Amino acid sequence: MAVQVKTQTLPTFKKLRQMPKEEQYVPGHRTCAGCGPALQYRLVTKAAGPNTILIGPTGCMYVANASYLCTPYQVPWVHAQITNGGAVASGIEAAYQALIRKGKYQGELPNVIVMAGDGGSTDIGLQAMSAMMYRGHDALFICYDNESYANTGIQTSPTTPYGGNTTFTPPGKVIPEGKKLFPKDPPQLVIGGHPAVKYVATASVAYPVDLMNKVRKALNVKGPTFMHIHAPCPKGWKFDESKTIEMARLAVQTGMWSIYEWEDGEYKYQYRPKEFKPVKEYMKHQKRFAHLSEEHIAKMQAFIDAKVKAPGVPVKIPVPGPRQEG
Amino acid sequence: MFNIPKGREVPFGCVTPAPVGEQPMMITGNWREYRPVIDDEKCNLCGNCVVFCPDACWQFNEANDAVVWNAKYCKGCLICVNECSHDALSKAYELDFPDGVVRLEKPF
């Protein structure tokens, strides 16, 4: 049975002025002013172009965008449950494979892109994401990471940093750091364990040309691809909404976020600082970390120091786990 | 068979047409307290404001020789002012302008 192969090749570009002019994520959405996820959505869809179908699991990028009975998506978009973004995308991709092969659809295989939050990718949506990677569907899974379940009012997710104040990890007498757990590493969940995946990349809204080019590269790959995009959240992280890009940049400069590609087994870094700024430089701007003591910040620093050494090497967290004394 | 009050109808299967160019059912220009103001003399067309706006409210004009602001949708987050590379953008109080937008009674 023939597999429908995408023949389009989206070209990469070097300069910001060369980015496509057309918006596929248009003005007129109920996201917060300064919303990082909204910006990455705009850039991703701009890079993908009009031959695209979007899958939107429940989350900020569903509820805030799709209120009420109207959306900013100029391309076809379908709601999915927070649990099943990867599965719904698989179904759409499979449908197009069949419909094109059987002559029921005359056209190029569309880009199929899942826009899932960190919860919808690594927590409640993990199963569906992994299965899509395993089955080899020609689709791109994007995890936009605002480091919480933001839409429901900022609750902790598996990518919330250690010490992050959320409404499920508030600091208190017994738990002074608020959040005791260290986060999952989403790209590492995908890399190495899914033989059909040939390209995984991280990106940040602070480096938009890099982000858009990676989206195009991922879409050009014939098979499943995964991108982890840092999308700061002014409401959740508690910083002034004009500083969204600044926060994203500081994350990279302190090592809290790494920008890299993994392609056919090889890692390649982008924007890797020669010297990392201390994590305090990043954390001091965000009230979600305001309750942390020097001791807590030192633990975060130790974790980041280990994490930036080499990708793919499991990081031993520098503190006892939640069930151990320490 | 039933009497659906006007304005409360829901389309078949909850499927709505996709927007073209903008989504006028969610006008957000009335959110802002401050608006960005540009000094075209200083602007070097670096494109930061164009690329960093989550609401796509700065665009290059046809001739690509200036950037144009979208008053209808700008939420006033001021990312553009923060990221401007040549101090061409500054913030100004919205209600100082004759066309300053007042918050509507109903948010939508």
Add this chain to the structure above:
Amino acid sequence: MAKEMTLSGCAAAAHAVKMAKVDVICSFPIRPYTATMMELSKMVANGELDAEFVHGEGEHAQLSVVYGASAAGARTFTGSSGVGVTYAFETYSPISGGRLPVQMMIADRALDPPGDFGSEHTDAMSARDQGWLMGWSENPQEAFDNHLINYRIGEDPRVMLPQFVCQDGYFVSHIPGKVQLPDQAQVDEFLPPYKPGTHVLDPRKPVSHGPQIRPDQGAIMDLQRAEAFLGVPQVIREVVDSFNRIFGRNYDPFLDQFMTEDADMVFFMQGGHAATARHAVRHLRQKGVKVGLVKLRFVRPFPTQEVAELLSKFKGVGVIETSTSYGGSMGGGNLLAEVRASLYDCSKRPLTTSFMAGLGGDVIPLHEFYWMAEVLSKAMRAGKVMKNVYWAGFEQAEA
């Protein structure tokens, strides 16, 4: 080429799905429906069926995959049993509300606890409020036919709703029976290719499928689906009529009757145990008991009008309950309440009672049907029922 084969219910379903030329299938194994997917995978591997066979990572994923595929314009098929049916529960309302005519086969199975592979209708019945069509097949022939019938009804533009096509686990899914397979040409005449509405996901005609509605629109979304359901019975009548014509069968759209012409009392039931009931009815008739059988073919939409008109002709109705509704109004199963509600406005109403039978994989042996008829006769002689619910085989000596 029309031919007769001996097929299990699972295999019969697979043959129907093949002849329906589905585009996307999503599998996940669970007893007892798994054999259908095994058959379909062979058909796909051999090139007999051109479809994408997607290995779902679980039942919730199966339904999610076909939700996406149907939204993209494909004819889809999936299935499950028991706790698989309940694991996928989150997806049933989005699929129905999104007006996607997905078809799901349910070879029913008792729900945990504990792991019991036996047949019981509770798994599917627990989803009966979710806005899907639902009905049981008595044997592999009816299973084959019902899969095709349900595609045609579900994809009708006046309906556009998903369908649960159910059959008793093991009793129908595994016990082979004779199945008349039609010509592909007959199937093509009855079931044209799926024509998705304007709500299809197509980059050439962009739509937003499923945005958040305003708080004051929630009730209207429900009302729209309710309205759609009100129109379904008419479509069922037309489709079954067309099916009978093209395939030479003789189905009533809603209620199958056996020896009811001069019956005083009837058994009322759905599913595979009706096969045993028919024998019991014949034997009882030989003994002079004027009993008949009414078999329900669609429990959703429930044929309220038809049930009222038919059952009010009899003096007694024994409802066989093959599913449980703990704490329900009747204290037993689901069907008695629906039957009584349908009969409520009739000037002449039969005595009705119910018998919990065929649960947890139990067979309903002939002597239990005889016992039920005796209980019902006693009630009719006394002019009233003693109890609403009898647990067949477990009651104390005095009925």
